[in-house]
Amino acid sequence: MPALTDHCTEQLARASAEGRVRRLRAVERQEGAYLWREGRKLLNFAGNDYLGLSQDARVIAAAVQGAALGAGAGSSRLISGECAGYAPLEQALAAYHGQAAALVFSSGYAANLGTIAALAGEGDLILADKLVHACMIDGARLSGATLKRFAHNDIAHAEALLHQHRALHRHCFLLTEAIFSMDGDAAPLMEMQALAERHAAWFVVDAAHALAPLAVQPDVLIGTLSKSLGAVGGFVAAPRAVIDWLISSARPLLFSTALPPSVLASAYAALRVAEAEPQRARDVHARAQRLAEKLALPAPAAAILPVPVGENTRAMRWSEALEVQGFAVPAIRPPTVPPGTARLRVSMNARHTEAEVDALAEAMRALRGAA
Numbered sequence: 001m002p003a004l005t006d007h008c009t010e011q012l013a014r015a016s017a018e019g020r021v022r023r024l025r026a027v028e029r030q031e032g033a034y035l036w037r038e039g040r041k042l043l044n045f046a047g048n049d050y051l052g053l054s055q056d057a058r059v060i061a062a063a064v065q066g067a068a069l070g071a072g073a074g075s076s077r078l079i080s081g082e083c084a085g086y087a088p089l090e091q092a093l094a095a096y097h098g099q100a101a102a103l104v105f106s107s108g109y110a111a112n113l114g115t116i117a118a119l120a121g122e123g124d125l126i127l128a129d130k131l132v133h134a135c136m137i138d139g140a141r142l143s144g145a146t147l148k149r150f151a152h153n154d155i156a157h158a159e160a161l162l163h164q165h166r167a168l169h170r171h172c173f174l175l176t177e178a179i180f181s182m183d184g185d186a187a188p189l190m191e192m193q194a195l196a197e198r199h200a201a202w203f204v205v206d207a208a209h210a211l212a213p214l215a216v217q218p219d220v221l222i223g224t225l226s227k228s229l230g231a232v233g234g235f236v237a238a239p240r241a242v243i244d245w246l247i248s249s250a251r252p253l254l255f256s257t258a259l260p261p262s263v264l265a266s267a268y269a270a271l272r273v274a275e276a277e278p279q280r281a282r283d284v285h286a287r288a289q290r291l292a293e294k295l296a297l298p299a300p301a302a303a304i305l306p307v308p309v310g311e312n313t314r315a316m317r318w319s320e321a322l323e324v325q326g327f328a329v330p331a332i333r334p335p336t337v338p339p340g341t342a343r344l345r346v347s348m349n350a351r352h353t354e355a356e357v358d359a360l361a362e363a364m365r366a367l368r369g370a371a
């Protein structure tokens with residue numbers, strides 16, 4: 001039998017030939033819109049902390065107060081009883097998103113995986129946008145339902161699949177994202193919801209990258225505490241009966257330790273700031289639009305702007321060149337995105353100034369001009 005290390009070394013060699021090897025790098029410090037990596041101070045265009053709340057003094061103070069209650073939760077939410085921080089956070093999340101109830105999970109990944117796998121089952125149909133996040137697909141696979149993908153934001157294709165497959169299945173779920181994580185565009189949520197209603201499908205939206213509450217009220221809204229709210233964790237917001245059923249059936253909730261009090265307190269404080277200061281979301285969107293204009297790219301729907309590159313190795317080279325100039329901008333490669341569509345992905349933060357955005361635009365234009 002070959003050694004496990006040989007097997008992994010072979011896998012790595014194959015991935016390396018395709019430019020798919022990933023490397024972990026330590027960040028020594030984060031402050032404001034900057035991070036320090038390998039001794040370099042970089043303007044951070046790589047984070048999902050869009051509203052800048054992970055660095056907000058009020059949010060940090062809440063985390064410190066929470067930490068005084070204990071560093072860890074000690075058990076899953078259902079075993080010894082849960083931290084008092086859950087109820088106010090869940091009530092606030094439900095109210096903010098216009099839903100009756102909410103349930104917090106230990107990550108957005110766990111919220112998507114656990115919810116979809118708990119609600120759907122064998123004999124059901126799940127229709128998902130081609131570009132939805134891996135955790136929705138993983139949840140769909142785990143559920144045992146039939147999974148079909150429709151072309152990105154393509155209502156007509158989704159409807160054709162519904163005509164073809166809906167009648168053969170018991171329940172049907174239509175899955176999409178509010179803002180797509182690698183493309184930065186928005187789903188046509190109104191049309192998708194109407195489509196779901198026409199075909200007796202339940203509408204499930206992952207709003208991980210949204211900067212504010214959605215204009216529609218899906219049957220199930222899934223979100224994260226780790227992006228705009230700058231903490232960690234995920235949540236589901238839905239009618240009370242849906243939440244009650246998830247409490248009895250979502251395996252990542254049942255079989256994984258609860259979040260620590262510090263995280264619950266900081267997410268709650270961040271939500272209060274986001275509610276009280278809606279200008280933050282408008283500012284960050286305006287900065288992303290400014291960068292798009294300067295690079296002659298389509299206007300982004302929120303804080304994410306993909307800059308198309310194409311080839312994996314070129315995307316890596318451009319990302320490295322930007323790093324040398326003081327900008328942290330990740331290269332996104334397959335399998336995260338389809339082959340041949342490697343890109344730089346710029347994430348805006350409410351703490352970036354217009355001058356900083358303009359400096360990044362200049363550096364990117366120079367790279368493109370030289371290519």
Ligand SMILES: *Cc1c(COP(=O)(O)O)cnc(C)c1O
Pocket residue numbers: 107108109110112133135177181206208209224225226227232233234
């Ligand atoms: C980041 C992300 C998640 C996962 O959220 P975490 O809180 O980081 O686990 C889920 N869905 C989408 C669309 C995401 O971008």
